[in-house]
Amino acid sequence: MWNPFRREYAKVVFSSDYIYGLPAVGEHKTFDLWKYKKIRDKLVKEKLLKRRNILQPELCSYDELRLVHTETYLRKLQDPQYVSQILKIGTVDMFYNSILEYYRAVTGGTLLATAYAVRWNMPAFNLGGGFHHAHPDRAEGFCLINDVAIAIEKFRKLRRGFKFMIIDLDYHQGNGNLLYFKDDPNVFTFSIHADSWVEMDRPQNKDILLPKNCTDELYMNTLTRELNDSCLQFRPDAVFYIAGSDPYEKDTLAGMGISREGMLERNVFVYKKVRAANLPLIVLAGGGYGKESWVVYYDFIRYALKNKVRVHGNS
Numbered sequence: 674m675w676n677p678f679r680r681e682y683a684k685v686v687f688s689s690d691y692i693y694g695l696p697a698v699g700e701h702k703t704f705d706l707w708k709y710k711k712i713r714d715k716l717v718k719e720k721l722l723k724r725r726n727i728l729q730p731e732l733c734s735y736d737e738l739r740l741v742h743t744e745t746y747l748r749k750l751q752d753p754q755y756v757s758q759i760l761k762i763g764t765v766d767m768f769y770n771s772i773l774e775y776y777r778a779v780t781g782g783t784l785l786a787t788a789y790a791v792r793w794n795m796p797a798f799n800l801g802g803g804f805h806h807a808h809p810d811r812a813e814g815f816c817l818i819n820d821v822a823i824a825i826e827k828f829r830k831l832r833r834g835f836k837f838m839i840i841d842l843d844y845h846q847g848n849g850n851l852l853y854f855k856d857d858p859n860v861f862t863f864s865i866h867a868d869s870w871v872e873m874d875r876p877q878n879k880d881i882l883l884p885k886n887c888t889d890e891l892y893m894n895t896l897t898r899e900l901n902d903s904c905l906q907f908r909p910d911a912v913f914y915i916a917g918s919d920p921y922e923k924d925t926l927a928g929m930g931i932s933r934e935g936m937l938e939r940n941v942f943v944y945k946k947v948r949a950a951n952l953p954l955i956v957l958a959g960g961g962y963g964k965e966s967w968v969v970y971y972d973f974i975r976y977a978l979k980n981k982v983r984v985h986g987n988s
């Protein structure tokens with residue numbers, strides 16, 4: 674029988690809704706509106722990715738949004754003034770629908786990536802997503818909808834008791850996920866970040882603050898030690914990886930002084946660790962700002978498309 678994935682090592686999720694929704698927020702000072710299209714185009718040009726193999730998601734439905742978000746909040750999102758405040762832009766009346774469509778499309782992408790990763794045990798990269806600051810009842814830090822929380826809630830309706838780990842290496846702490854899952858024994862949030870958005874007792878989770886001026890070596894030593902410990906302790910069934918590019922030294926908003934090579938080393942370490950354990954892996958882009966930012970996620974996906982990771986039994 675013809676196997677559609679015989680020659681593929683990873684899937685990429687992207688759609689034109691990702692492109693047409695975002696520019697509606699105007700010329701944003703820090704976020705490169707074209708970064709994901711640039712990544713897609715370069716991978717296609719290099720013949721590492723075929724357009725027909727890219728998974729195209731549907732918009733996340735309102736029933737799916739309700740799995741995590743409150744009715745009151747979803748009603749607030751109907752108000753263009755509220756949305757414009759959150760995104761810190763003047764007015765959004767004209768483009769209001771396409772902004773929400775952007776978030777719903779990318780969340781649909783995270784849902785699709787999750788379905789593929791679990792069904793086919795094929796690593797899946799969403800060209801966006803990882804809106805880790807969003808709460809059930811409010812938006813925060815450019816995150817209107819919590820895509821990872823929705824994906825987890827949706828999936829575990831089908832498979833009760835399934836254990837998820839969220840590895841969040843964005844520069845900023847994923848406070849939305851942390852608070853949402855803080856008392857959930859089946860979700861472990863692992864975070865290394867330089868900017869803490871919430872202070873709380875976190876017995877179920879691992880939360881590590883590193884200095885803003887970090888070195889590649891300190892970052893990797895910390896990640897290696899702590900992630901090994903957390904994986905042994907929790908033993909997840911599937912992993913979401915928020916591969917934020919903003920610790921990169923050329924990031925214009927954040928930046929922890931990590932080199933381009935160091936960012937790839939970080940991403941490949943997580944990738945190999947999860948895949949070698951034969952766990953489904955869903956990768957989200959997270960943050961990353963400025964014109965130079967796109968190369969970090971590009972390097973990572975390029976690696977995944979070119980390299981098959983060997984599975985080491987059930988360790």
Ligand SMILES: [Zn+2]
Nearest residue numbers: 843844845960
């Ligand atoms: Zn960030």
